[in-house]
Structure formats: C-alpha cells, structure tokens
Amino acid sequence: MPDKDFSDILCSLSSILYSFKDAESMCSDVVNLLVSAPTIRRSLAIMKGWRGEFHTVGYSGISRGRGLELKNVRCDKVTNEFITQVLNDKETVVVDNLPPGISSPDSKGKNLMCPIMCKGKGVGVLIVEVMDDPVSLVKFIDAVARYLSLAIENHTIHNDWLENRIELVQEIETLQLMYEIGKEILFNLRTEEIVETVALMIRRIIPCDGVTMALFYEEKTAFKVIASIGTGLENGLELVEADVPFYRIAMRGKTFYQHDITLDIKNFSKLAEWAEEKNVYSYFCVPLMVQDRLFGAIILSSVRSAWFSATHLAAAEKVATQVGIALSNAKLIEDLDEIFIGTVTSLVKAIDAKSNWTRGHSLRVAEYAVRLAQKAGFSRQKIERIRIAAILHDIGKIGIYEAILDKPGKLTQEEISQIRKHTSHGVDILLPLNALRDIIPIIKHHHERYDGEGYPDGLAGEDIPLEARILAIADVYDAMRSDRPYRKGLTFDKAVQELEGGAGKQFDPVLPGRFVELLQQSGLKDFELRD
Numbered sequence: 001m002p003d004k005d006f007s008d009i010l011c012s013l014s015s016i017l018y019s020f021k022d023a024e025s026m027c028s029d030v031v032n033l034l035v036s037a038p039t040i041r042r043s044l045a046i047m048k049g050w051r052g053e054f055h056t057v058g059y060s061g062i063s064r065g066r067g068l069e070l071k072n073v074r075c076d077k078v079t080n081e082f083i084t085q086v087l088n089d090k091e092t093v094v095v096d097n098l099p100p101g102i103s104s105p106d107s108k109g110k111n112l113m114c115p116i117m118c119k120g121k122g123v124g125v126l127i128v129e130v131m132d133d134p135v136s137l138v139k140f141i142d143a144v145a146r147y148l149s150l151a152i153e154n155h156t157i158h159n160d161w162l163e164n165r166i167e168l169v170q171e172i173e174t175l176q177l178m179y180e181i182g183k184e185i186l187f188n189l190r191t192e193e194i195v196e197t198v199a200l201m202i203r204r205i206i207p208c209d210g211v212t213m214a215l216f217y218e219e220k221t222a223f224k225v226i227a228s229i230g231t232g233l234e235n236g237l238e239l240v241e242a243d244v245p246f247y248r249i250a251m252r253g254k255t256f257y258q259h260d261i262t263l264d265i266k267n268f269s270k271l272a273e274w275a276e277e278k279n280v281y282s283y284f285c286v287p288l289m290v291q292d293r294l295f296g297a298i299i300l301s302s303v304r305s306a307w308f309s310a311t312h313l314a315a316a317e318k319v320a321t322q323v324g325i326a327l328s329n330a331k332l333i334e335d336l337d338e339i340f341i342g343t344v345t346s347l348v349k350a351i352d353a354k355s356n357w358t359r360g361h362s363l364r365v366a367e368y369a370v371r372l373a374q375k376a377g378f379s380r381q382k383i384e385r386i387r388i389a390a391i392l393h394d395i396g397k398i399g400i401y402e403a404i405l406d407k408p409g410k411l412t413q414e415e416i417s418q419i420r421k422h423t424s425h426g427v428d429i430l431l432p433l434n435a436l437r438d439i440i441p442i443i444k445h446h447h448e449r450y451d452g453e454g455y456p457d458g459l460a461g462e463d464i465p466l467e468a469r470i471l472a473i474a475d476v477y478d479a480m481r482s483d484r485p486y487r488k489g490l491t492f493d494k495a496v497q498e499l500e501g502g503a504g505k506q507f508d509p510v511l512p513g514r515f516v517e518l519l520q521q522s523g524l525k526d527f528e529l530r531d
C-alpha cells in the first residue's frame with residue numbers, strides 16, 4: 001500500500017467507521033489503513049470474545065518472523081493479563097516491550113497501545129508500532145481509537161435494538177399463534193384436526209425443518225405420531241421407551257433438547273433411522289401436559305446441529321400449554337360424544353328392534369352408505385361422518401307413534417305428514433351436540449329428491465348434500481328389500497331396477513349405477529346384518 005499522509009488516513013477512516021460493518025471487520029480495516037502511514041511499521045487490533053478471553057482480529061505490517069500470521073489468534077495468559085491492565089487504566093500508553101505472544105522478533109520501534117471502549121467498558125486494544133518518537137503520534141492514534149470505539153458502540157447499540165425488536169416480533173407472533181390456536185379450540189374440537197393445525201402453525205414462529213405431533217396412548221404406553229411435516233418422525237409411527245431418549249423425560253413433563261442426535265443414536269434404533277432417513281441433526285421434544293396428565297408431545301427438528309435456542313424452546317413450551325388445554329377439552333368432548341353416540345345407537349337399535357319390519361335397518365343402511373362413500377373416494381373423516389349419520393338417520397322417529405310407523409294399511413295425509421316430521425325431529429335432537437354438527441344436514445335432507453319433489457325443504461340436484469344423496473340410496477334400497485306390513489320385500493333384481501329407474505328423478509343421476517355395481521361386485525347383494 002502506498003504511503004499516505006495523516007489527512008488521507010483520516011478521510012479513509014471515516015468511510016470505514018460509517019461502513020456499518022461489525023466490530024471485528026472495522027478493527028481489521030483500521031489496522032490495514034494505519035500501516036499506510038509512513039511512520040507506522042505494524043498495527044494490531046485485539047478484541048475480547050464472548051467468554052472474556054482476548055484474540056487478535058486484525059494484523060498488518062512487518063512480518064513477525066517464522067512466517068507466523070497474527071490474525072485470529074487467541075492470546076496467551078500473559079498477553080491477556082497485560083491487556084486487562086491497559087483496559088483498567090483506560091489510557092493510551094507507550095510500551096517498549098510487548099508480551100512475547102504479540103511481539104515481533106524484528107521489532108525496532110516502540111508501541112502505542114490504545115484502549116477500545118464500548119458503553120464504558122474496555123472491549124479491546126489498538127496497537128501500533130512506530131519508528132519515530134511515539135509521543136508525537138499519541139494524539140493521532142488516540143483519536144483513531146476513540147473514533148473506532150464510538151463506531152463499535154453505535155454498531156452494538158444498533159444490534160441490541162435489532163435483537164430486541166426481533167424478540168418483540170417473535171413474542172407478538174407467539175401471542176398471535178396462541179390466539180389462533182385458541183380459536184381453533186373454540187371452533188374445532190376434534191383431537192386430530194387440532195394436532196394437524198398446530199403442526200402447521202408452529203413453523204411460523206419457530207424456524208425448523210420438521211414438526212412432529214404425537215399423542216400419548218395410556219393403554220399402549222406409547223406415543224403415536226399423528227401429524228408430521230418436513231423432517232418430522234414418520235406418520236403413524238408408535239414410540240415406546242426403548243425407541244427414543246425423550247420418552248422417559250416427556251413422561252415426567254420435562255422438555256428434552258438434543259443439539260447433536262449422533263450422541264444418542266447408538267442406544268435408540270428408531271432415533272438412528274430418523275437421523276439417517278431425514279438427515280436430522282438436532283431436535284427438541286416438548287410434552288403436552290394438563291394438570292400432570294400427559295396428552296402427547298411436540299417435536300421440532302433441524303438438519304443443522306445445535307440449531308435451536310432458549311427462545312425457541314420457551315416459545316414452543318408456551319404453545320404446548322395452549323395445545324395441552326385444547327387437547328384435554330377435545331378429549332372430554334369426544335368422551336361425551338362417544339357416550340352419547342353409544343347411547344343413541346343402542347336407542348336406535350331398540351327402535352329398529354321394536355318392529356319386526358325395521359330390525360337392523362339403520363346398521364345395514366350405514367354399511368351400504370359407507371361402502372358407497374368409499375367407492376366415491378371420500379376421505380376417512382367424511383366416511384366416518386356418513387357412518388354416524390346413517391346410524392342416526394331415523395332418530396327423529398323416536399317421537400312418532402308406533403301405531404303409525406307399523407300401520408299395515410294405507411296412511412292418511414295426516415299420518416304421512418307426521419312421519420315426514422322425523423327429519424326435523426332428528427335435527428332438534430342432535431343440534432345441541434357440537435361434534436355432530438356436520439352430520440345434521442345429511443340427516444335433515446335424506447328424504448330430498450333429485451327432482452326437487454322430496455322433503456323437508458324440496459331441495460333439488462346438487463343443492464342436496466352429496467352425503468344425503470348417498471344416504472337416500474342406501475336407505476331406500478334397504479327399505480325396498482325388507483318385508484313391510486303391507487308388502488313383501490322386493491327381489492334384488494327388482495330393487496336394482498327401481499334404483500336405476502329413479503336415477504336423475506328420485507336419486508342422483510350417477511350414484512345408483514355405482515351402487516348397483518358395488519352390490520354386484522362386493523357380495524353386498526346378499527348382505528344381512530344381525531343385531
């Protein structure tokens with residue numbers, strides 16, 4: 001570098017100090033600049049690391065001999081003590097002999113050593129070796145060190161501000177997420193749906209490569225993976241104590257963090273498979289607990305080692321508390337629903353059984369409707385909904401006199417309108433049950449006709465829910481095949497003929513054909529359900 005005079009150096013200095021680089025880069029640039037002065041032989045900057053030890057961050061000038069470079073070198077004990085002393089005094093000093101760790105064998109001049117300060121504390125030193133009388137340069141080097149200190153302080157303050165802001169933003173995002181999870185609890189009480197939603201949401205506040213949501217099954221003493229995203233554990237996988245190290249810790253309600261998965265893979269085979277298949281390096285597991293009861297666990301994973309920080313763990317624990325409550329509510333509601341559905345199913349069976357003519361009707365209709373829904377490619381959840389709707393489709397008949405239901409002769413207009421009320425009675429019975437709200441439209445509209453001539457609302461075509469159109473076919477087919485007080489059950493061929501003839505009129509135009517195919521192929525033709 002060509003020699004520069006001091007005014008040139010000052011000009012270049014200002015551009016370094018306004019460069020918004022980090023402290024170490026600025027120090028390195030400053031020492032490179034200083035050696036361009038004709039009287040400065042070498043320059044060195046030393047900064048304090050986060051553990052409190054000093055290391056060189058910039059070196060420029062004459063060789064230290066033996067080809068050693070003095071960049072990014074940790075200082076020895078003697079040098080550390082020497083620098084600490086200068087920083088305690090907070091003054092620029094002239095030093096004849098530097099400690100051997102930072103001195104140069106071909107050193108000829110004297111050294112000026114200036115403290116670098118940040119927020120009132122010494123964070124490093126700037127050292128220059130000069131050929132002339134060092135006293136003449138004290139003021140200049142001292143000023144450079146002060147400007148450098150100021151720039152480092154500004155940079156630190158800016159960084160702190162940024163970090164606080166990031167923390168604040170993260171805090172707000174966590175709150176927002178918790179609000180959304182809260183909403184999810186209010187509007188959606190099914191365990192598996194809560195779990196899937198949370199898995200997707202949690203990635204918004206915690207940067208990670210994978211999310212696993214597992215539920216704990218007491219009867220099996222195992223976690224089962226219910227939802228998995230990215231590098232998450234495989235969906236459906238069951239994990240017992242011997243499989244994963246976090247099992248025992250999660251059982252005790254504690255969070256488990258492993259920054260390096262390779263430390264555990266020897267002892268846990270499923271962990272080894274996970275690390276191998278998904279390239280997972282670090283992960284943590286937060287249990288989902290409510291009042292000492294374990295509901296499951298959230299596991300976040302990364303393909304980088306030691307990726308997660310204390311902030312990530314704290315955010316996940318906050319979310320886990322919220323999810324735990326959601327799951328315990330869901331479990332409670334599901335238990336209640338199960339008890340209810342169980343009770344209602346036995347009631348429906350009892351109603352069916354009261355009359356010889358309808359014995360087993362609801363369960364057969366359920367079997368037909370489920371098979372048809374499977375053939376139509378419905379999701380597991382939708383099929384389950386159809387099954388329950390079919391079992392309960394005539395629940396509204398509870399309020400209708402048996403004398404009318406079982407009447408052997410022709411019904412009067414008044415009796416017909418009484419029977420037709422069973423669809424809306426059914427809705428009234430099921431309305432208070434949150435978990436069954438989805439099946440209400442299916443039950444309400446199972447007597448609508450595709451041509452709009454049905455009841456209760458006279459809906460037509462695609463306005464009739466698809467599930468209700470499926471249920472209508474299953475219901476009518478079973479009714480046609482059964483003996484009634486006023487007629488014998490129809491033969492298979494005759495019933496099929498009726499179904500096909502009703503396509504596009506009473507029934508959906510396509511579904512009867514598919515149903516007939518199903519009956520012929522699957523052996524459902526001779527299907528008979530016994531109580």
Ligand SMILES: [Fe+2]
Nearest residue numbers: 393394446447
């Ligand atoms: Fe009905």
